[in-house]
Amino acid sequence: MNYSGLSSPFRGTGGVSKLPNVGTTIFTVMSVLANEHKAINLGQGFPDFPMSEELTGLVCAAMRDGYNQYAHMNGYMPLREGLAAKIEELYGTIVNPDTQITVVPGGTYGLFTAMATILHPGDEVIVFEPAYDCYIPTIEIFGAKAVRINLQFPHYSVNWEEVSQRITERTRAIIINTPHNPTGSILRAADLQQLQTLVQDTGIYVISDEVYEHITFDGERHESVLRYPELMERAFVSFSFGKNYHCTGWKLGYSVAPPALMKEFRKVHQFNCFSCDTPKQVAIAQYLNNKDAYLQLGSFLQAKRDYLQQLLTQTRFEPLPSKGSFFQLYSYKNISDETEAQFAQRLVKEHGVAVIPVSAFYQDDVNNGVVRFCFVKKEETLEAAVQKLIHL
Numbered sequence: 001m002n003y004s005g006l007s008s009p010f011r012g013t014g015g016v017s018k019l020p021n022v023g024t025t026i027f028t029v030m031s032v033l034a035n036e037h038k039a040i041n042l043g044q045g046f047p048d049f050p051m052s053e054e055l056t057g058l059v060c061a062a063m064r065d066g067y068n069q070y071a072h073m074n075g076y077m078p079l080r081e082g083l084a085a086k087i088e089e090l091y092g093t094i095v096n097p098d099t100q101i102t103v104v105p106g107g108t109y110g111l112f113t114a115m116a117t118i119l120h121p122g123d124e125v126i127v128f129e130p131a132y133d134c135y136i137p138t139i140e141i142f143g144a145k146a147v148r149i150n151l152q153f154p155h156y157s158v159n160w161e162e163v164s165q166r167i168t169e170r171t172r173a174i175i176i177n178t179p180h181n182p183t184g185s186i187l188r189a190a191d192l193q194q195l196q197t198l199v200q201d202t203g204i205y206v207i208s209d210e211v212y213e214h215i216t217f218d219g220e221r222h223e224s225v226l227r228y229p230e231l232m233e234r235a236f237v238s239f240s241f242g243k244n245y246h247c248t249g250w251k252l253g254y255s256v257a258p259p260a261l262m263k264e265f266r267k268v269h270q271f272n273c274f275s276c277d278t279p280k281q282v283a284i285a286q287y288l289n290n291k292d293a294y295l296q297l298g299s300f301l302q303a304k305r306d307y308l309q310q311l312l313t314q315t316r317f318e319p320l321p322s323k324g325s326f327f328q329l330y331s332y333k334n335i336s337d338e339t340e341a342q343f344a345q346r347l348v349k350e351h352g353v354a355v356i357p358v359s360a361f362y363q364d365d366v367n368n369g370v371v372r373f374c375f376v377k378k379e380e381t382l383e384a385a386v387q388k389l390i391h392l
């Protein structure tokens with residue numbers, strides 16, 4: 001029998017795969033292992049404590065009040081208006097809710113749609129490693145090429161000189177992420193200014209992943225692209241309500257871009273998701289009035305970062321700096337010289353704690369002997385996890 005036809009079911013998708021080298025995301029792999037081994041899951045980034053009852057109450061009320069049909073494809077207008085007001089207050093930028101904000105099913109979708117909107121086969125996209133896991137596969141799905149630049153260990157800062165050297169006439173976009181997953185590093189004003197200098201007078205777009213916008217520590221300010229008008233005019237900025245409101249399972253967020261770019265973004269969006277969960281949009285539109293819910297998030301999570309760090313002083317793990325996000329990296333160099341993947345596997349299987357090997361965020365085999373801990377957990381969860389690590 002001839003199996004050479006590309007669509008032959010006998011050949012699986014090997015012949016037509018757009019992502020031949022991609023397996024299952026590390027977050028699912030580690031969470032499945034954590035469940036199998038009944039381990040404490042400090043791997044995948046999600047809170048293990050309840051979200052606001054006020055907000056779930058508002059969703060129930062919205063459903064009872066009949067907000068159960070399609071919302072506007074660009075998002076429920078009062079929500080977009082509330083977001084525009086919030087953006088102006090936080091970042092001093094006026095954004096038109098009608099033409100510049102689209103509600104989307106999560107930050108990932110916002111990034112994917114931005115790339116679908118601008119990438120053509122053969123384009124190059126500059127991406128920093130370690131890179132959040134969806135960036136490079138998404139670039140490749142559209143036939144573009146990821147130009148990978150390492151952040152500088154151990155502070156994971158950007159070498160802008162190197163970025164400037166890697167820009168070519170094919171560079172279509174640069175992806176930035178601050179606060180950064182997996183490292184907890186942040187970009188500062190000087191970084192954004194350097195980026196602005198590099199892209200001015202070019203056709204390069206900026207894709208800015210700011211899902212952790214409210215989660216910065218130690219008095220650091222979140223440097224949103226939305227603070228920089230010259231960057232903003234070429235940017236797609238991606239946000240997530242899942243991170244802001246302790247409801248990662250809601251998969252709801254929003255994207256911001258200048259009108260001409262947003263118009264193209266919506267051409268793609270309308271044929272993919274079209275419109276998002278209505279009662280949740282109605283509820284969040286009202287809940288935006290509770291400014292403390294997002295303004296206090298940084299200090300709330302800083303206390304958790306510090307608590308885990310204090311607990312881990314009883315072990316031989318050594319912290320790297322974390323200035324934001326849900327995560328802190330720890331070096332295990334004093335404990336083992338295994339690779340990060342081996343160490344993380346052993347930790348979950350033999351010691352009952354799941355963490356994420358940072359090597360999973362690199363295409364090449366980079367091993368600095370660090371793993372990512374998610375500290376967005378109840379105190380007792382962090383305590384129980386550290387108890388299991390104390391004898392390592």
Ligand code: PMP
Nearest residue numbers: 106107108132181211240242253
């Ligand atoms: N970007 C980063 C850096 C993230 O950490 C996450 C989520 N964990 C996302 C995007 C995706 O957010 P969402 O769940 O809203 O798609």
Ligand code: GLN
Nearest residue numbers: 027028043044045046181
């Ligand atoms: N962003 C979360 C993390 O980094 C997980 C999201 C996911 O599982 N896709 O752990």
